[in-house]
Amino acid sequence: DFTPNAFVEETIADLKQKIGNDRVILGLSGGVDSTVAAVLLNKAIGENLYCIFVNNGLLRKDEFQSVLDQYKGMGLNVKGVDAADRFLGELAGIEEPEAKRKVIGKVFVDVFDDESKLVKDAKWLGQGTIYPDVIESVSVKGPSATIKSHHNVGGLPDYMKLQVVEPLRMLFKDEVRRVGASLGIDPELLGRHPFPGPGLSIRILGDITPEKVAILQEVDAIFINGLKEHGLYNDVWQAGAILLPVNSVGVMGDERTYEKVVALRAVQSTDGMTADWVHLPYEFLMEISNKIINRVKGVNRVVYDISSKPPATIEWE
Numbered sequence: 001d002f003t004p005n006a007f008v009e010e011t012i013a014d015l016k017q018k019i020g021n022d023r024v025i026l027g028l029s030g031g032v033d034s035t036v037a038a039v040l041l042n043k044a045i046g047e048n049l050y051c052i053f054v055n056n057g058l059l060r061k062d063e064f065q066s067v068l069d070q071y072k073g074m075g076l077n078v079k080g081v082d083a084a085d086r087f088l089g090e091l092a093g094i095e096e097p098e099a100k101r102k103v104i105g106k107v108f109v110d111v112f113d114d115e116s117k118l119v120k121d122a123k124w125l126g127q128g129t130i131y132p133d134v135i136e137s138v139s140v141k142g143p144s145a146t147i148k149s150h151h152n153v154g155g156l157p158d159y160m161k162l163q164v165v166e167p168l169r170m171l172f173k174d175e176v177r178r179v180g181a182s183l184g185i186d187p188e189l190l191g192r193h194p195f196p197g198p199g200l201s202i203r204i205l206g207d208i209t210p211e212k213v214a215i216l217q218e219v220d221a222i223f224i225n226g227l228k229e230h231g232l233y234n235d236v237w238q239a240g241a242i243l244l245p246v247n248s249v250g251v252m253g254d255e256r257t258y259e260k261v262v263a264l265r266a267v268q269s270t271d272g273m274t275a276d277w278v279h280l281p282y283e284f285l286m287e288i289s290n291k292i293i294n295r296v297k298g299v300n301r302v303v304y305d306i307s308s309k310p311p312a313t314i315e316w317e
């Protein structure tokens, strides 16, 4: 049986022993895993942990600033790096899902590498890898094809010459949350839905532009805030919105419109390997759909994704 307190104690002792007085660099994503990994490392080695939080321009609405503030409030030694223009610039015109992931992985490594050079004599790279990441990235790499390359596993190049330290490598998500709770991390942060490293880029089907990102951020914020307001957020494992690369005809007043379609997705899961779509109340879906269409310019139709995994995946790309 898993006991978070014992895990915390043992892990901190191990990390102290393993790392000693070395410096560690860790990329924070705003998610549960990297945050819990950072707090564990911070307890073990204090100011020798250098955290970097990169804005890739594909985060949720206002998330870069709010998450950065939250990290600082937790006493983490964290630097926010706003690289949104660099990411969006390199992504321009790219439509293919795996190509998007590759570009994002590459730019992330470049940005991260630049930043890590500023930390003199760093020896270690801390990562929030958890057990399902390890399994899925192994199991999807058949000889024929990679289903989806999760860029946060093994994606960093050798030239960084850092040893990897992954304190959560043997844990499942629920165990990570329990460890986080025993470390005193804000329950709201621990309860956050998983969010993919490539962010909104894989929820914008087709090419990515800053305008599309802004539209999707608005739609996503209405949906997620709605789930919170209605007390549904914690009943859902992951939720988000997808911007489809099609226009459909609508009518607004006496005007014909020809605008974008968004899909809403909410799933129940334990580890992301399988998932069922959530039976959100019709009244709730009606309210959210109306809000989105009335408030978000450029969107005139909302659909709800009723596909489970397998055979569909959680993300659309």
Ligand code: XMP
Pocket (backbone or CB within 6 Å): 101, 148, 149, 150, 151, 152, 194, 195, 196, 197, 198, 238, 272, 273, 309, 312, 313, 314, 315, 316, 317
């Ligand atoms: P799929 O779409 O494969 O997603 O059913 C399973 C879980 O993984 C997340 N996901 C990713 N996370 N980099 C990530 O860090 C990725 O490239 C990536 N692709 C999917 C997805 O959000 C879900 O939680």
